[in-house]
Amino acid sequence: MFKKLAASPLFIAVILAVVLLLWLLSGDKFRARQAAPAEQQAPTAQLALVETRWSEAEPYQLTRVAQGQLLPWRSVSIKSQQAGTVTAILKQQGDSVQQGDKLLQLSDEGRSALLAQAKANLSLKQSELASARTLSQSKFLSDTELSRLQSELARAEAELESARLALMQTTPVAPFHGVVDRRHIEVGDVVQTGTELMQLVQIEQLKVTAQIPQQHVAALTPGQQVNVQLLDGRTLSGELSFISYAADIATRSFYIEVTVANPERLRLAGGSATVSVELTPVQAHLVSPALLSLDNHGKLGIAVVDEQQQVVFYPVDILTADNDGARVSGLPARAQIITQGAGFVKPGDTVRVAEAKR
Structure with missing residues (x-):
């Protein structure tokens, strides 16, 4: 039976196929042992997108904005320099005044008499000194006596000037042209030295003050144009006139002043405003x-x-x-x-x- 099967062509074909398969497998294993695996290619790096x-x-027109306050260009409180009674008020509230105009009149309180006495005493001392100089030339007067008379003359001149000044101060005058903004006294009031009499302001031009943070002050230059916006929406044009050289210790900000023309004497002084400084584009x-x-x-x-x-x-x-x-x-x-x-x-x-x- 086995001999018949071995002689069968089908059996022979199966045996040959198995042998061939074993030979092929043994060849692949041999080559794998002899040859190194092929190097794998690294993926190409992609740039970020x-x-x-x-x-x-x-x-761009850069601006610096700060809150400010409108002030009179000049403002002074006129105070009494002599004691006395107000006898006349020569300028009322709201009146315009020029520099040197008389504002009111205080009582004389004997100052005119003191002035006359000082004038007479001065005349006497001048006469005595002139006579003494004549005698000194003739050696009938010592140098010590001549010096004493010169000293008395100088004292008489000082007393005359003091009496003249005291009488002049009974009529206070305006130190600059402006407007009488407030009057604090009435006729008949008794005042002492230092009593406030009137408030005088100059408002033909105004001064706007503000504080600029320290990080912005380097961009400011005197002469720059400034816009000043009022609370009612109106806008005024001004010029940066002053920048302080030292910052405020508490706020670390710099004080600035802006000059604004006010020829119509608008009632703006004392109000708030927004300051906008135009810087270089x-x-x-x-x-x-x-x-x-x-x-x-x-x-x-x-x-x-x-x-x-x-x-x-x-x-x-x-x-x-x-x-x-x-x-x-x-x-x-x-x-x-x-x-x-x-x-x-x-x-x-x-x-x-x-x-x-x-």
Whole structure:
């Protein structure tokens, strides 16, 4: 039976197929042992993709705003320099006065008599000294006596000047042209030295005072144009006339004064106002506040792509911010700003750029 099966062609074919299969398998294992596996290719690194948009800098009129107060250009309280009774009021509240105009009259209180006495005493001392000089030339008067008479003459001159000044001070005068703003006395009032009599103001031009933060004072220059907005909406034009050289210790702000013309004598002094100082125009970009970020040093800035397709971080200063966006300075005049993907790249990285969708 077995001999018949071994002689069968089918049996022979099966045996040959098994032998061939074993030979093929043994050849693959041998080659695997002799040859090292082929080196696998590393995947190609992909550059980060960012979206950008071009931004052009435009001139922007920068202003500094502060709350201020309108004051008279000059204001003085006229006080009594002599004691006495008010006998006449020569200028009333609201009256315009010129420099040197008499404002009121105080009682004489014997000052005229003292002045006359001082004049007579001076005349006597002058006569005595003239006679003494004649005698001195003839050696009939000592030098000591001549010196005494000269001293008495000098004292008489001082007494005359004092009496003349005391009488003049019974009629106070305006130290500058202006308006009588307040009157504090009536006819018949008894006043003492230092009593307030009237308030005199000069309002043909006004002085606006304000405080500017220390970080903004470097941009100010005397002579700059200033807009002064009143509470009722009116706007006046002025000129920056003074900037203090030292900051207030408590507020760290600098005191400024603005000169404003007021030829119509509008009643503005003492009121509040908003001061807007126009600075030199600067080149600024209008950007979304969402594009602002902080670098490793905490500096605020914006990431852009340069001509070599590399990321550059530019520190910026925010000039203004409103509903339209933030205006910033510090970027190149024309900048390719990263609008998407800035958080996945760092300065110096080379990136692929896609134009941001409008």
